[in-house]
Amino acid sequence: MPASSFMNAVSVGPCCAPNPEIVVSIAPTVACPARQFKAAIAAAGKTLRMGITETINTAMRRIPAWPLYILGVLPAIWLVWLGATGGLGAEPIKALEQGLGKKALQLLVLVLAITPLRRFAGLNLLKFRRAIGLLVFIYVTLHLLVWLVLDVQAPGRIWADILKRPYITVGMTAFLLLIPLAITSNNRSLRKLGPVRWRKLHKLVFPAAISGGVHYLMLVKGWQIKPVIYLAVILLLVATRFIKRRRSVANG
Amino acid sequence: MAYRWKNDLKECDVTPEAAYISRRQLMAGAVAGMGLAGLGQRAQAEALEPNSWEDITSYNNYYEFGTGKDDPAYYAHTLKTMPWTVKIDGLVDKPGDYAFEDIMARMTVEERLYRFRCVEAWSMVVPWNGFELSDLLQLAGVQPGAKYIAMETANRPDEMPGVKYRTLDWPYVEGLRMDEAMHPLTIMATGIYGKDIPNQNGAPLRLVVPWKYGFKSIKSVVRITAVDSEPPTSWNKANAREYGFYSNVNPEVSHPRWSQATERKIGGGLFAARMPTLKFNGYGDEVAGMYAGMDLRKNF
Numbered sequence A: 001m002p003a004s005s006f007m008n009a010v011s012v013g014p015c016c017a018p019n020p021e022i023v024v025s026i027a028p029t030v031a032c033p034a035r036q037f038k039a040a041i042a043a044a045g046k047t048l049r050m051g052i053t054e055t056i057n058t059a060m061r062r063i064p065a066w067p068l069y070i071l072g073v074l075p076a077i078w079l080v081w082l083g084a085t086g087g088l089g090a091e092p093i094k095a096l097e098q099g100l101g102k103k104a105l106q107l108l109v110l111v112l113a114i115t116p117l118r119r120f121a122g123l124n125l126l127k128f129r130r131a132i133g134l135l136v137f138i139y140v141t142l143h144l145l146v147w148l149v150l151d152v153q154a155p156g157r158i159w160a161d162i163l164k165r166p167y168i169t170v171g172m173t174a175f176l177l178l179i180p181l182a183i184t185s186n187n188r189s190l191r192k193l194g195p196v197r198w199r200k201l202h203k204l205v206f207p208a209a210i211s212g213g214v215h216y217l218m219l220v221k222g223w224q225i226k227p228v229i230y231l232a233v234i235l236l237l238v239a240t241r242f243i244k245r246r247r248s249v250a251n252g
Numbered sequence B: 001m002a003y004r005w006k007n008d009l010k011e012c013d014v015t016p017e018a019a020y021i022s023r024r025q026l027m028a029g030a031v032a033g034m035g036l037a038g039l040g041q042r043a044q045a046e047a048l049e050p051n052s053w054e055d056i057t058s059y060n061n062y063y064e065f066g067t068g069k070d071d072p073a074y075y076a077h078t079l080k081t082m083p084w085t086v087k088i089d090g091l092v093d094k095p096g097d098y099a100f101e102d103i104m105a106r107m108t109v110e111e112r113l114y115r116f117r118c119v120e121a122w123s124m125v126v127p128w129n130g131f132e133l134s135d136l137l138q139l140a141g142v143q144p145g146a147k148y149i150a151m152e153t154a155n156r157p158d159e160m161p162g163v164k165y166r167t168l169d170w171p172y173v174e175g176l177r178m179d180e181a182m183h184p185l186t187i188m189a190t191g192i193y194g195k196d197i198p199n200q201n202g203a204p205l206r207l208v209v210p211w212k213y214g215f216k217s218i219k220s221v222v223r224i225t226a227v228d229s230e231p232p233t234s235w236n237k238a239n240a241r242e243y244g245f246y247s248n249v250n251p252e253v254s255h256p257r258w259s260q261a262t263e264r265k266i267g268g269g270l271f272a273a274r275m276p277t278l279k280f281n282g283y284g285d286e287v288a289g290m291y292a293g294m295d296l297r298k299n300f
Ligand code: HEM
Pocket: A094, A097, A098, A099, A101, A102, A104, A105, A108, A140, A143, A144, A147, A168, A171, A172, A173, A174, A175, A208, A211, A212, A213, A215, A216, A219
């Protein structure tokens, strides 16, 4: 399958993705449970679009994206402030590290949700995606810095930990995958790369998010439910892209 | 037999935190000024600065109340510690349900200022109050055939919100080899800083084995059983690759997911430095002999 046919089917683009309804309409009408399910979702989405979604979308069009950067970094500043003033309890280093990691993961989930929200609920939050994506990167970077500077401390142990501790290796992989996305998250890069290559590159967010979720699952002790839920949600959100891809393959 | 082990710092009898610290400072001044006896032990005593009551009672691992470090402090108040009985059974002469008050009436409570090293690479220094486990075992009369001691934590879904989740296979169980259980350093703690031990720290009585990782020191004990073979232990059951039966503090054997070479003492703030972890948590002189000839990498 040429990459471009996938591109056309998946609306991951920043602005010029095709309307998903068009794709639905060209699908052959052979009875298939998956398709019926999807049709039902599309119908539900359509009804919703008439009501609340329309109102929200109209309102969103009036709200600029830039305040999100400021709002987004406030929790980080708050966490550091708490840590410095004794508000994070007896072990502020771990608390700060975990707090920043948790925020990074939550923002990643939000970023992944934007395309499915538009497809299945008609909710258009595309214009906020770049800001949220960059906030993910800011939080992961701070998370990594806390680990480097406050937690591990000894430079000799940094490499050893990255290589020897699988959950660190996986976390580091997620971080590395996010670097090219952060660098190319501006209009100039988008123009330079062209939308097709740009979208292809930004698919790295899927392995990055899965790695982030796996990283969390690997680092907890015992059998804990929260990391399982996070990873399940991430996989589900990634899977929504996959459903479409398979149909577009079937359609040739 | 009580008083088989002495703290480095002998003046720290059962006193409230404020008095405790001022007396320590007074002591240090006295030693410096008048050259009193005990000078040689001062250096080590200085390193054993106890953590604050606040630190010790707000940063806990007690998964029966949740996996967050602050969960036990929030939720453990629901645990009913009165009345409390400890079932002592297995290979003992006098098996039965021992009421907590009856145990306390027979035991000699003393203060033990111990380092406490968690398997997660953090540590504290805690002024416990408690009695030697060997005294309690002698009360029940351990039979010659008994080679290990098994212990069990209370398992009360109504009072412990965390046991609704299968984080571990409840009830929490732990165990010691008989020589470890009988060792003078091994105590059942019933207090901290001279106050009753708070629920989040394992009220009304919990094991403290200072040369082993913290999870060996089982909390809120309801059952003690003398057995003839190595008993199952909770973390070992959950992940045998990561948690062994012995779990002696050992900077040379790393946890598969992190190094055990260093630790961070709780309470040092945002810029607390790591410090080297001591083999057997610094109690090697007292306990290393029990493991002579054993491969501590295999028996981790
Ligand atoms: C996309 C990248 C990443 C995400 C989404 C992420 C997310 C998380 C999350 C959710 C936690 C758990 C917080 C909690 O327990 O509540 C965590 C903990 C942690 N992460 Fe990351 N992380 C990422 C990258 C990294 C990197 C690059 C490193 C270091 C090289 C790292 C090191 C750690 C450490 C040391 C912990 C704390 C483990 C502990 O509790 O002892 N993470 N991270």
